[in-house]
Amino acid sequence: MTGYTATVTVRLKEGVLDPEAQTTKRALERLGFELDGLRSADQFELDVDAESADSAAERAEEMTERLLANPTIHDYEVAVEQR
Amino acid sequence: MTGYTATVTVRLKEGVLDPEAQTTKRALERLGFELDGLRSADQFELDVDAESADSAAERAEEMTERLLANPTIHDYEVAVEQR
Numbered sequence: 807m808t809g810y811t812a813t814v815t816v817r818l819k820e821g822v823l824d825p826e827a828q829t830t831k832r833a834l835e836r837l838g839f840e841l842d843g844l845r846s847a848d849q850f851e852l853d854v855d856a857e858s859a860d861s862a863a864e865r866a867e868e869m870t871e872r873l874l875a876n877p878t879i880h881d882y883e884v885a886v887e888q889r
Numbered sequence: 890m891t892g893y894t895a896t897v898t899v900r901l902k903e904g905v906l907d908p909e910a911q912t913t914k915r916a917l918e919r920l921g922f923e924l925d926g927l928r929s930a931d932q933f934e935l936d937v938d939a940e941s942a943d944s945a946a947e948r949a950e951e952m953t954e955r956l957l958a959n960p961t962i963h964d965y966e967v968a969v970e971q972r
Binding site: 827830837842850852854 | 892898910913916917920922923924925926927928929930931932933934935936937938948951952955956957
């Protein structure tokens, strides 16, 4: 077994409203910054022991689909690195 | 001017308690998953127009220090890509 860190990034799907990001963008604009867009995402770093990077990625995907993301409104990506 | 997307990842500093991550880890364990650790982070994708990637990164850092991160408890990193 080897230690891996799976980084899961959970984003809202294109078209899903993100009031938090809109508020953050407006707050930055009020501070004088110009920006064309702002999207927010949640990131989870999962430390897991697994036989291979593929199996660590598979476990991280299962955890994401069971708990971390809501497939109705979220897309996600998983990146695995050896610890 | 070129369009860039600056991805800012804001993490809690080592040693700062993260009750949300602890709760998420316990919930995953209750679902039967084994994991050694879980850290959460916020990610912001900022679309900005700038003269160069360096200047886009500098603007993203200013925005992060003014609003997106709290230097007392957060570390952050910025990655810039051309849009």
